[in-house]
Amino acid sequence: MPxxxxxxxxxxxxxxxxxxxxxxxxxxxxxxxxxxxxxxxLPAGAAVARPLDETVRLLRQxxxxxxxxxxxxxRLGGGGLVVVALLMVAVVPLGRWVVADLDVGVVWFNAMDVxxxxxxxxxxxxxxxxxxLVGGYRFxxxxxxYELPLMFAIVAPAVGAASLRVAxxxxxxxxxxxxxxxxxxxxxxxxxxxxxxxWGPFAVPLGRDVAxxxxxxxxxxxxxxxxxxxxxxxxxxxxxxVPMFLGGGSGPVLPGWAWVLVKTVLLLGAxxxxxxxxxxxxxxxxxxxxxxxxxxxxxxxxxVVAVVVAARG
Amino acid sequence: xxxxxxxxxRAVRAARVLVVECPGAxxxxxxxxxxxxxxxxxxxxxxxxxxxxxxxGEVRGGLDEVVDRLWEALPGPRARADVRTxxxxxxxxxxxxxxxxxxxxxxxxxxxxxxxxxxxxDDTGGHDHDDTGGHDHDDxxxxxxxxxxxxxxxxxxxxxxxxxxxxxxxxxxxxxxAGLVIDVVLHGDLVVTAAAAAVGGPEHDPVSxxxxxxxxxxAAARCDDVAAVLALAGWxxxxxxxxxxxxxxxxxxxxDARATLVDLRHRVEHSxxxxxxxxxTGTVTPERARDLGxxxxxxxxxxxxxxxxxxxxxxAARRYGASGLDAPVPDVPAVPLTAVGPLxxxxxxxxxxxxxxxxxxxxxxDPVPQREAAGx
Amino acid sequence: xxxxxxxxxxxxLFAVGLYGAISQQVVVMVMMGLExxxxxxxxxxxxxxxFLAxxxxxxxxxxxxxxxxxxxxxxxFAVATLxxxxxxxxxxxxxxxxxx
Amino acid sequence: MLLDVAFWVLxxxxxxxxxxxxxxxxxxxxxxxLALSFVAVGLALLLLEQSYVGVVTVLMMLMEMAxxxxxxxxxMGMNPALMPMSMxxxxxxxxxxxxxxxxxxxxxxxxxxxxxxxGVPAPDVTAALGEALMGRQMLVMVVVSPVxxxxxxxxxxxxxxRTRYDRFGDDLDASPPRDPHRGGxxx
Numbered sequence: 018m019p020x021x022x023x024x025x026x027x028x029x030x031x032x033x034x035x036x037x038x039x040x041x042x043x044x045x046x047x048x049x050x051x052x053x054x055x056x057x058x059l060p061a062g063a064a065v066a067r068p069l070d071e072t073v074r075l076l077r078q079x080x081x082x083x084x085x086x087x088x089x090x091x092r093l094g095g096g097g098l099v100v101v102a103l104l105m106v107a108v109v110p111l112g113r114w115v116v117a118d119l120d121v122g123v124v125w126f127n128a129m130d131v132x133x134x135x136x137x138x139x140x141x142x143x144x145x146x147x148x149x150l151v152g153g154y155r156f157x158x159x160x161x162x163y164e165l166p167l168m169f170a171i172v173a174p175a176v177g178a179a180s181l182r183v184a185x186x187x188x189x190x191x192x193x194x195x196x197x198x199x200x201x202x203x204x205x206x207x208x209x210x211x212x213x214x215x216w217g218p219f220a221v222p223l224g225r226d227v228a229x230x231x232x233x234x235x236x237x238x239x240x241x242x243x244x245x246x247x248x249x250x251x252x253x254x255x256x257x258x259v260p261m262f263l264g265g266g267s268g269p270v271l272p273g274w275a276w277v278l279v280k281t282v283l284l285l286g287a288x289x290x291x292x293x294x295x296x297x298x299x300x301x302x303x304x305x306x307x308x309x310x311x312x313x314x315x316x317x318x319x320x321v322v323a324v325v326v327a328a329r330g
Numbered sequence: 331x332x333x334x335x336x337x338x339x340r341a342v343r344a345a346r347v348l349v350v351e352c353p354g355a356x357x358x359x360x361x362x363x364x365x366x367x368x369x370x371x372x373x374x375x376x377x378x379x380x381x382x383x384x385x386x387g388e389v390r391g392g393l394d395e396v397v398d399r400l401w402e403a404l405p406g407p408r409a410r411a412d413v414r415t416x417x418x419x420x421x422x423x424x425x426x427x428x429x430x431x432x433x434x435x436x437x438x439x440x441x442x443x444x445x446x447x448x449x450x451x452d453d454t455g456g457h458d459h460d461d462t463g464g465h466d467h468d469d470x471x472x473x474x475x476x477x478x479x480x481x482x483x484x485x486x487x488x489x490x491x492x493x494x495x496x497x498x499x500x501x502x503x504x505x506x507x508a509g510l511v512i513d514v515v516l517h518g519d520l521v522v523t524a525a526a527a528a529v530g531g532p533e534h535d536p537v538s539x540x541x542x543x544x545x546x547x548x549a550a551a552r553c554d555d556v557a558a559v560l561a562l563a564g565w566x567x568x569x570x571x572x573x574x575x576x577x578x579x580x581x582x583x584x585x586d587a588r589a590t591l592v593d594l595r596h597r598v599e600h601s602x603x604x605x606x607x608x609x610x611t612g613t614v615t616p617e618r619a620r621d622l623g624x625x626x627x628x629x630x631x632x633x634x635x636x637x638x639x640x641x642x643x644x645x646a647a648r649r650y651g652a653s654g655l656d657a658p659v660p661d662v663p664a665v666p667l668t669a670v671g672p673l674x675x676x677x678x679x680x681x682x683x684x685x686x687x688x689x690x691x692x693x694x695x696d697p698v699p700q701r702e703a704a705g706x
Numbered sequence: 707x708x709x710x711x712x713x714x715x716x717x718x719l720f721a722v723g724l725y726g727a728i729s730q731q732v733v734v735m736v737m738m739g740l741e742x743x744x745x746x747x748x749x750x751x752x753x754x755x756x757f758l759a760x761x762x763x764x765x766x767x768x769x770x771x772x773x774x775x776x777x778x779x780x781x782x783f784a785v786a787t788l789x790x791x792x793x794x795x796x797x798x799x800x801x802x803x804x805x806x
Numbered sequence: 807m808l809l810d811v812a813f814w815v816l817x818x819x820x821x822x823x824x825x826x827x828x829x830x831x832x833x834x835x836x837x838x839x840l841a842l843s844f845v846a847v848g849l850a851l852l853l854l855e856q857s858y859v860g861v862v863t864v865l866m867m868l869m870e871m872a873x874x875x876x877x878x879x880x881x882m883g884m885n886p887a888l889m890p891m892s893m894x895x896x897x898x899x900x901x902x903x904x905x906x907x908x909x910x911x912x913x914x915x916x917x918x919x920x921x922x923x924x925g926v927p928a929p930d931v932t933a934a935l936g937e938a939l940m941g942r943q944m945l946v947m948v949v950v951s952p953v954x955x956x957x958x959x960x961x962x963x964x965x966x967x968r969t970r971y972d973r974f975g976d977d978l979d980a981s982p983p984r985d986p987h988r989g990g991x992x993x
Contacts, residue, residue, distance in 0.1 A: 056570055063370060070344035074381070077341040079440065081378060081405040090834055120932055121857045128865035134872040135841065142834050142875075147497050148376075151519040151679050157876060164869070181858070181932060218564065218603075225504050226562045226680035227519075229375040236378040236405040296604045297564025299611070301678065302990030309991050493880070610988045676986065707813040707853065713915035715817035715850075719843070721908035722824040729900035730828070734878055738840050742824045748863065749820070749847045756854040758920065760927035762938035766946050768851075768859045769939075772866060773950045777957045779870055783877055784964035790881065791967065 023115040023184045031107075034116050037278075038106050041252035041285060042245060043068060048289050056293065075241040083144045083234050091143020095239045097136040098246020105129045105253040110184045112266045112274030122183035123175045126257055127168055133213045133250065134160045137222060137231060140243060144234035152230025156222035158300040159212055162307030163219075167209030169315040173202035173322045174261045183257075187265025196262040198325070201318040203262045205311055210254030211288060215247050218295040226297075255285040334433065341407075342430045345371045347423075348380035348404070350397055350502050353509035353530050355387025356691070357547050358416050360554060362386050364577055365419035369427075375504045377403035382426045383410045384419075393509070393530030396501055406443070407436040493517055501529050505558035505683075507691045512671065512682075519679040524671040549587065549646035550579040551691070556594070556643050558687040559636045562680075563608060565601075568594060572643075579647060587647045595640045598633075608633040612677055612685035622672060625663035628689065632681075635688035642690075664692045712753035719746035733786040737779065744775045813853055820846035833878035841871035858932040 026033070050064030082088050108115065108122035119125050134157060141153020175181050177199065178189030186195075196203045212219040215231075223230040235243055259265060259280045266273025268280075347366050351359040362384060366373060374380035377400045385397055401410060409429035411422035429435060493516075500511040509530040515523045557572035575590040598604060613631045614624070627638045642662055670689065674682040719742060726739025748771050755764035819842065826839040844867035851860030928934035939947050973983040982988070 056567065057574075067344065070340045073337055074341040074344040074346075077337065077407065078381070079405045079407075081403075087832060087834065090838065119857060119861075120930065121861050124858065124861045124865065128861050128868065131865050131868045131872075135838065135868055138872055138875060139834070139838070142879075147495070147516065148679075154519060154876070155680075157872060160872070221564065221680070224562075224564055224680065225375065226564070226683040228503050229379070232379070233376045234378045240379060293566040293570075295565070296560075296568070296601070296607050299607050299680065301987050302607065305989030305991050309989075606990070678987075707810050709920055710916055712813070712817075712850075712854075714912055715821060717908055717911035717915055718821045719824055719847075720911060721904040722821065722828070724907050725900050725904035726828045728903060729897050732881070734874070734881055735828070735836070738827055738836065738874075741840060742827065742843065745820070745824070745844055745847050749850060752851045752854050752856055752859065755856065756927075757923060759924045760855075760931075761925050762928060762931075762934040763943055765856060765859055765931070765935045766938055766943045768856065769862075769935075770946060770950065772859070772863060773954065776866065776870065777953060779874070780957045780961045781964075783874075784961035786877070786881065787965040 023110045023118055024113050025118050026114045026116055030114060031116050034106055034111070035103055037111070038103060038249055038252055038256070039245075041256070041281060042102075042248035044282065045248050045251055045285055045289050048286055049292065052290060052293070072241060075237055078237040078240075080237040080239055081234075083146055086144045086146075086234075087142065090139045092239060094136045094139025094141075094143060095235065095243045095246070097139075098133065098243060099249050101129050101132045101136065102246060102249035102253040104132075105250075106256050108183050109253075109256050109260060109277075110187060110265065111277050112272060114274070115184065118184065119182070121181045123171055123181045123186065123261075126183075127171060130167070130209070130213050130254075131164065134164075136246075137215070140235070141222070141231040146234050148228040148233040149231055151227050152222040152224075152233070155224075155227070155230065155300045156215070159219060159221065159298075159303055162300075162303040163209050163212040163311075166205045166307055166311035166315050167212075169312065169319055170202040170205040170209065171261060173199045173315070173319050176319060176322050176326060179326065183260045184265075187260035187267075190264045191267065194262065194264040199262065199318060199322060201314050202322075203258070205315050206258060206262065207284075207288065208311070210251065210258070211291070214251040214254060216251055216288065217292040218298045221297050221300055224297055251288055252281070252285055255288060256281045258284055338431055338433060342381075342427055343370065345381040345427070345430060346374035346379055347371055347382040347384050348374045348377055348400065348502070350383065350385045350393075350400065351508040352385070352387030352389055352393060353528070355414075356508065356551055356554075357544075358413055358419070359386045359508070360547075360550055360576065360580060361416040362413055362419040362422075364580065365423055368420070369423055371423070373504075378405060380404055381408060381430060382423070383408065384413060384422070384426070385410070386413045386419075387508075388414065390530050393501065396529070400502060406440055408439070494522070499682075503683075505561050505687055507686070510667075510670075510686070512674065512686070514674065514682070516679065521674045521677050521679065521682045524674040524682070526667045526670040528667060545646065545650040546579050546582055549643065549650050550576045552639065552643035552646045553579060553587070553591070555687070555690045556636070556639045558691075559632070559639060559684065560598075562684050562687050563604065563632075563636075565604060568597065568604075571597075575643070575647070579650070588644065591640060591644045591647055595637070595644065598636060598640060605633060608636070608684070611681045612673065612688065614673065622669035623666055624669055625665075627663070628665070632684045632688040635690075639688070639690055662690065662692055665689045709753055709757035712757075713750055716746045716750035716753065719743075719749065733782070733789070737782045737786075740778060740782075741775065744771060744778070747771055748775075809853060813850060816846045816850045816853070819843070820850065834875055837871050837875040837878050840874075841868055844868075844871070855927060855931060858935055 046068040047065055050067045051061045054061045054064040082091070105126055107117045108119050108125050110118075117125075137156040138153040141149045141151075141156065143149070174186050174189075174195045177195055178186040180186060180189070189195075208219075211217050215222055221227075221230070223232045227233070232240065232243065256277075259277050263280045263284070266276045268276035271279070349359060349362060349366075363373060366384070371382075377383070381404070383397070383401055383404055389397055401408070407430055409426035411426040413419050413422045495516045496513065497516055498511055498513050500506055501509055509528050510526060511529050512524050512526045514521045514525075553572050553576035557569045557576065560572055561569035571590055571594045575587040575594070578587040578590065609631060611632045612635075614628050616626070616629050619626065619629050628635060670686065673685055673689075677685060723739050723742030723744075723746060726742060727736055728739070730736045730739060748768060751764075751768050751771060755768070821843075823839040823842040823846065827836045827843070830836050830839060845864050848860045848863035848867065851863060854860075970978060973985060974980045975984070
């Protein structure tokens with residue numbers, strides 16, 4: 018049972034939250050590796066140790082900076098992604114505990130996902146390379162398409178719960194999860210998560226057709242941070258969906274925190290599994306879809322939610 | 331000491347390989363990619379992420395400079411391997427692994443690079459920056475570190491008359507025909523002018539030399555073309571299927587490959603998402619094809635040409651499967667190199683890459699040698 | 707943290723923004739100067755609200771400031787783009803005749 | 807105490823990064839220095855217990871600066887190389903005016919006998935703000951919304967290179983529109 022007044026944790030809890038997020042990100046990496054190995058008909062066992070090997074490899078590799086690069090901005094952008102993911106989960110209650118019980122947690126999450134705009138563009142801009150920069154611009158183009166629908170998608174649960182505090186939103190789903198009567202908002206939210214994590218069909222800013230895009234010039238620990246940031250953002254997006262749409266910690270038998278983790282892992286797994294199935298969304302096509310299809314759809318969803326809430330009184 | 335060895339062992343187990351394919355070395359490259367996968371290593375997309383530089387084929391005319399630049403762009407620890415024929419790859423990669431594991435040698439390499447002032451930080455990104463030398467600015471201040479700033483363009487689709495940036499695409503990019511370079515002028519990510527040329531091939535020879543008369547290898551190469559388009563379209567599952575058909579053909583199991591290709595064709599035809607994402611990219615009208623001297627089957631958009639490529643791969647695989655012998659594969663019409671540039675104009679960078687891949691790899695240069703344009 | 711100290715910071719921000727808005731030649735840089743000034747106004751208004759009269763109506767003013775800032779940016783960029791299309795220039799000096 | 811330290815740090819960051827906007831040599835750095843200044847002010851507003859306005863400031867300004875960065879690069883065509891650049895006129899006069907402004911404003915801030923605080927904040931400031939916006943102060947919302955819409959329309963009309971006649975032909979009935987690229991919904 019979710020507690021309407023969650024307990025704010027101390028420094029130890031902050032570290033624990035960071036640890037849980039990184040563990041979730043690591044689980045996503047392993048799952049992705051296992052799925053890739055299975056698709057290629059290889060034994061899945063090798064994929065489990067793969068993230069460790071890759072991490073060690075990148076830590077051993079030397080950093081490099083192309084000529085005329087803006088190293089400061091480049092590394093700020095690369096290092097910032099993990100930080101933003103951590104700041105996102107800061108408002109997600111884990112059962113009774115939460116890192117920061119902001120009364121505007123929903124808006125906070127939104128502000129953090131906008132910070133990804135800045136960071137990805139900086140990663141693209143920093144190295145002074147054509148393909149990186151095209152990747153950075155691609156992300157902004159995608160962002161203009163997905164951000165407003167995403168924003169209005171998380172408005173729906175907030176309206177449904179009549180609160181911007183994440184714990185209140187979770188508590189308002191006693192009996193009926195928001196995903197059931199806000200399916201459009203949930204789907205659009207998931208698309209937004211895929212997009213700000215540079216994942217699956219929305220991975221065009223680092224697409225093969227631009228030679229790796231924002232990743233093109235990254236090596237060593239810089240590359241590790243950006244890749245870790247992507248997985249952490251995906252995990253944070255999945256974690257935030259739990260109190261918003263999936264009933265927070267409610268569920269039988271298990272305690273609230275366990276249910277939050279179980280639901281997060283399930284959604285994260287679904288998002289990871291989506292990765293290889295769909296071709297890329299070309300950014301020039303995304304804009305019109307975002308504004309002509311998704312935005313009106315979520316607005317209608319918001320209207321429906323508002324009417325239901327008003328009718329209930 | 332034990333810890334260091336553990337770290338190095340782990341790191342080398344996940345090594346990434348940047349493959350440089352010289353013109354004419356396609357069979358060797360496909361075999362090398364298989365060898366890379368067999369070691370549990372992966373293919374790198376860019377020099378920045380690579381540990382091993384694997385040069386496949388004979389380095390000729392102009393390509394040696396490119397390879398040197400790429401070698402400098404590898405961050406290190408790094409190893410270089412050269413492969414000439416299909417059978418060599420596994421041994422070369424084993425040697426490269428030994429070089430990567432050798433901590434003392436890598437430290438010496440790093441120190442030497444630092445001392446020479448050419449550490450991993452001082453490359454020019456290899457293929458990313460043009461250095462055609464054609465940009466003599468009056469004011470050298472406008473070219474910090476020797477890289478000219480983007481300059482205003484006369485004609486701009488946005489009407490904003492800004493940012494014309496000359497860039498050379500190739501000759502080493504993921505899923506890119508060997509030895510092809512395209513000098514483009516970009517407005518942002520929009521290709522305004524493009525001129526294709528060939529480097530690294532012997533004079534008057536095609537970019538991709540005629541494939542060997544071995545039916546299975548030809549069919550595998552056709553599958554490789556399909557995989558390139560699908561990979562560039564961002565559809566990993568489809569690209570993987572095409573590559574597995576390729577590998578099956580290289581292992582001389584034609585029937586399995588045909589089944590995979592038939593299935594892939596079905597999925598490509600029925601994927602609404604792929605239709606949506608590729609429709610209208612790089613459309614060629616019949617008139618335009620005639621003007622550029624292209625065959626009928628390039629007419630349409632990238633998706634149509636992808637289906638043509640799949641059909642060709644299927645036909646080649648069927649020919650191999652049916653005869654079980656090395657029966658000749660039907661010829662496909664070659665694409666003249668001069669026609670490539672005009673097709674890219676007006677596309678954005680990603681679409682341009684798709685168009686190049688969708689033409690297949692049977693590109694032939696103009697009868698007139700293009701050596702000057704190649705800037706070799 | 708008192709009203710005076712917050713207003714002092716806001717005054718410094720405002721002065722910096724004013725310097726930028728007066729001295730810069732390029733349209734977008736001038737706009738950045740204006741933005742810094744509005745930023746100062748935002749901070750000052752927030753401080754006055756909190757230290758003088760913390761009723762809800764005051765916060766509405768802050769939202770209006772934010773809205774004004776976005777409108778200013780959007781209109782500014784639109785005009786800058788228009789000027790650029792017609793003159794190929796981004797300097798304020800070359801657009802003085804827009805006044806009349 | 808902690809609050810004071812936090813405020814002074816944020817204030818310092820806000821002013822210092824605002825100065826940097828006009829000092830640094832790169833368009834990207836200038837833009838993101840401004841973004842940093844806004845974020846610092848937004849967080850300072852959080853300290854002043856205005857969580858909604860503070861967080862919305864961070865949100866909107868990060869977004870705005872990300873887009874502004876594109877404009878900066880577009881109009882100034884710089885690569886990330888740090889080019890020494892000076893694009894100022896009347897530098898000395900500007901410095902004088904702004905210094906004088908600061909003195910006047912600071913003197914005002916310190917010397918004006920500010921009244922004592924009236925009333926106490928609502929227990930839930932954000933909810934109170936929402937009720938004010940949807941209740942007594944609704945006129946503000948009613949005015950701001952059409953102004954925003956008008957701005958969007960005006961901005962597009964001013965900045966767009968092609969009109970709808972260019973896209974749809976003289977009778978506006980061309981189908982599909984003559985765009986260099988098709989959009990995503992299959993028109």
